[in-house]
Every structure is written in structure tokens, then in C-alpha cells.
Amino acid sequence: MTMPRTLMASEISEQPDALSRTLERLLPLRVAARDLAADRRHVLFLARGTSDNAAVYGRYLVDIHTAQRAALGAPSLVTHYQVSKELSDTLVVSLSQSGATEEIVAAQRWAARCGARTVAITNVAGSPLAQEADLAMTTAAGDELAVPATKSYTAQLLAVAVLADALGSEIGELEVQLRRVPRVVRELLDDKADLATAVELLASSGTVLAAGRGLAYGTALEVALKLEETCLQPVRGLSYADLRHGPIAVIDPDVCAILVAADRGPMLEGMLDLASELSGLGARVLAIGGGPRLARLADVHLPGPDLEERLAPLGLIVPGQRLVESFARHRGLDPDRPRSLSKITRTDRRTAGPR
């Protein structure tokens, strides 16, 4: 591994430790989480931005791994439409690294008033979200100084996975795999991935899109968001299905398609098909994960984690983070302080006025 040159690079490299610490802190909370959700058939995630990409993963993981049904909440229903709902069948999971995102704090308060039980996943123990939740799952990523979230994001994903393990048919089904995550992430950091060729591919493309499906969909959204905010490269993050239902019409040789997939699982065949189809239309394919079969169909391949599909997103983002950090420097940008972004984004500049 080369010497970290930026805060972002050094925070990327801290992830194995951050994940180990977070795991030790959160695993003991599973019984409390399970008790809290015992009579709850629904899990509702509330988040914005990067945290929302973690919630997209959480939605699929909870739906796939547990008997509960998961959904993504729209904070504006609370902040602007003042809806009132019966939430006595629901566990609400709020995600915010700072634990202070105003509209998420407002939405969690609303949920509690409506009868929901609440879990807050934050990186700040004393934050409003953490203090007010029935259960605070506080990650141990440590201070994050670069504006782009890296270790705080993977720690969120880990918290979501620990929560899913708590809600599954038996606590601990995911534990062996969870304990492998820090080591697998370290392997990805040590991997001599061909970042230079990947950066070259991005730099020579007029249009970049990122697609994933199911459990890996949130990773594609996060790669797109980070490339956009850190590298000032417009990138559309898309689900596999949305790509097929529209943008496929405008694929041409100027397009670089970043495809994200776990090495195994039911989504792989479709992603292989998509890679072939995109190549046939002249696009260049940059694959993250997907194993040797996707690698063979891609122009550039960044290996993903050796983790089962349910936990693969905890590692899949890592080559994406390294790519973003390298590409920002290639463009002469400071990845630690992207233009026109601050650590906490406010969705509304003024306090939203109810009408």
C-alpha cells in the first residue's frame, strides 16, 4: 500500500480498525434490538445522502434476511406534508453520521409520537438522534476529517448488518461472516488493483453511470454520489431495472458503465448479461466485484470482497473509494475538501414553513 497522501486515503485505510471496533461495540446490542422489534412487522429506514445509500442496503438486507418487511421513508412526508400515521407495527431505523441531520431528527421524533420504536445509527454518541432513540447503535469509526464519508459509511453498513442479524430467525446467523469483514477489507486495501487504468477509463469517458441490483444497488448509488461530490464528475446511479427501462437507449461509446456486483448470488447472471449488452452497444465497462466471470466481460476490473452476497456491500464500496480518491487527485482536486459541499448537507436552506 502506498503512503496515504490525503486525509481521505488515510481514513479509507483506517477501515479495518474502525470496523473491528464497531463490531465489538455493536454485537452485544443484538438482544436489545431483537427485543425492541419483537412485535414489529415493519422496519422503516429514515436517512438522506450517503446515509440513504446505507439505508438502501438495509432495506434489501432486512427484507431478505428477516421476516420483517422493510421500506424507505420519505422525510418530506413529515417535514412538509405533516402526515400522521399509526406506527405501532414498526421499528424505525434512522441513519445519520453526525446524528444531527435536522430533518432526520424531526422524522425520528415524529415516528416516536406515532408509536414507533426507534433505533438510531450514528457515529456520535451524544447526538440528538442517539440520545432520543430507544436504542442507539453508535458506530466507532472515530473522527472523520475528510468531507467524503468513507469509514463512517462502512461502519453504518456494518451496523445495519448487525441489526439484520439481530432480527433474523436466529441471532448469529451472519456472525461468522461479519467477523471476517475487517480482514477482507484489509485484503481489498492491500490489493494491487489496477486503479490507474480505471482512472484512465473514467478520464476518457464523456458520460459515466453506475449500476447495481438488489443488495448491491446501494453501493452503485454510493459510488455515483462520491464520484460526483468528490471528483465533480456527473454520474448517474441506477438500478439494473431502471437502466434497462430507459437509459439503455442512450448508451454509446462515450459511456463508461461502472457495474457493481457481489461475486456470487442471484443477481450475478443479470449483471453479466448487462455487461455484454453494454459492451455490444460500445460502452466501456468498469466492473467492481462480480468475480472472474464479470472480470472477463469488463474493460477494467477492480476485485470485490470474498464475502457472501448479503455482506458483500461492506467490502464492495472499498475499491470504489480508492477509485474516487485517485480520480480526484488525477483531476487536480483535493478529495478532502470538495467544492461546495460541507460535512452536513441541509436539504432545505430555510426552515421549511408549513402551509
Place this chain on the structure above:
Amino acid sequence: MTMPRTLMASEISEQPDALSRTLERLLPLRVAARDLAADRRHVLFLARGTSDNAAVYGRYLVDIHTAQRAALGAPSLVTHYQVSKELSDTLVVSLSQSGATEEIVAAQRWAARCGARTVAITNVAGSPLAQEADLAMTTAAGDELAVPATKSYTAQLLAVAVLADALGSEIGELEVQLRRVPRVVRELLDDKADLATAVELLASSGTVLAAGRGLAYGTALEVALKLEETCLQPVRGLSYADLRHGPIAVIDPDVCAILVAADRGPMLEGMLDLASELSGLGARVLAIGGGPRLARLADVHLPGPDLEERLAPLGLIVPGQRLVESFARHRGLDPDRPRSLSKITRTDRRTAGPR
């Protein structure tokens, strides 16, 4: 109004009649819909592509207008992950114009097996979705020959609104407004909107995005999808919040931002703010709806419908459709037969193989 030159233009102009017929057919089904949902606290929408944009509207409208909680389902949870869920608290609403979209048919069957009651919104009475649902709400858009969905889409929106009226605290609260829709759509068709200037603006922009919020978010997605598939113009459809949390970093004078908003309602202030901010960053703003205040902040303004916010999406898409049809012809494309699209898109080319 100029003479229709394309099938798409003529189907756009048929919408007042299609909406009148659909309204007369569906209003009497409200009691049956209400009975079906009587013990159901959750409404789950299942759809893909254009129908999914109608579902996005439905999700907000049901959450805002009724006591039920609405969510968007991910068909891949059924087709690829074979999840099993308890749906005895749920009304599932499937949308597909043909009523034959394979994965939606599969998902509706799955939902029924899991205990859901089912409503199918299609434009084809004998279709599998319609035949198998507990209640078929079949729109009366008539045959649609152009590939881009126009009248079948607004008829879907109308069906969703009739369903929401059925599920509200009292049947009929939306009826007066619903009955105004065909006339208001006709006014929009007769409006001497400055389509030529709007087309000019799109043609001179390197990057186009479309944003909306809350009830109008689905309209922004649909404008983006239609511009992309019909005009081969890559367009990102975004929520207001997602735009603020990422893409705002890459706004420059080459960007045309299409902002969609109702003339009134709690989202208008935020959209005015966003228009000012985007203009300040040098982007050109093409406003659809939003009344005189948004018009003043926009480079080009296409007036929206005189409908309350809950039903505004039924008219807001109409200037968007006219824009798409004009822009396609401006580009020398045939809007009736876009490249590489057929009337029914299959998400998976092969039958998805369970693992």
C-alpha cells in the same frame, strides 16, 4: 393547437377524452376498493418503468390523503431473492399498462399467496394482471400506438387518484377536483406554451436534469424518462433532496434544470429556493408549473394545471409530453418509434434463474 403530426401528438391530444372515459369507468369502483382495503393498514405499489413513475405519485398521494401507509415494492425481492412475507395487513397495487409485464404478474401472484389483497391498474381488461387481481381498475385510454406512453400514463395517474379517493377518510373528497381534470388538461393542450424556446434551451444545453419534490417527484422522473427514451437525451431525474445532496456540486452554465412543481402547496417555497440557487450557479432553469413565482425565476416557463397539489401531477406531465414530442422532431427523430425500445420492456432478457 397545430394539427397533430405524429401518433404521439395525436395521443397526447386525446387525453381529455381518455381521462373522461376512465373517470366514468373507475369512479363506481371506489366502494369495492374501500371494502377491499378496510382492514389493511399498508399499501404496496408494484411497477416498473413509466408505471413506476405513476407508482411514485401513488405512494405520496396515499401517504398524504389516507390513513394507510404506502411503500414501493422491489420486484427483484420476489423474482430473484424469493423472499416470503406476511402480507395480511396489505393492499398491493400493481401497475402495468399492458397488464402483462412478467415480473409484475409474478409479483402480484406472490403477493396474493402471501395474503395480500390485490388491485391491478392496467389498460387491458383481459390481461393477466387484471384477470387475477381482486379488483381490476382498467383504464379507458384506448389503444396507444406510439411507443412512448402518454394517455395510458395519465389514465394510470387518474386511476391512482381515484383509488386514493376511495381510501381517504371519506369517499368523494377529491371528486370535484377529479372531475375538473379533463377540462384542465384540455386547457393545457390549447395553451400557447412557448415550446419553441423550451426546445431551444434543451438543444443548447450539454447536460439536462429534471427535479421535483413530494407529489411532483414522479412527474420529474417521467419527464426525464420520456426525454431519454424518445429524444435520446440523457436526463437525470432527481428528487429535490437528492439534487441538494450531491449533483448540486456539478452544476455549471452548461446545465439545463427542468423543475416541476404544482402552483401551490408546501413544496413550492423549496423549489423557488432551488431555482434561485441553480440560476446563481449559472444553470438555465426550465420550469413546468410552479405558478407566477417560479415563472419569474425561470429562463423558460411552461404553465402547469390549475389543480390543487394533490391532483396537479395529472396535468403537470402534459407540457412535458408536448416538450418531448417537439424536441424529438427538432432532433430529426421519430417520437413514435424511439431507437432500441419496444412497448414492453423486459427487465431480464432470460427468465431469471433462481439459485
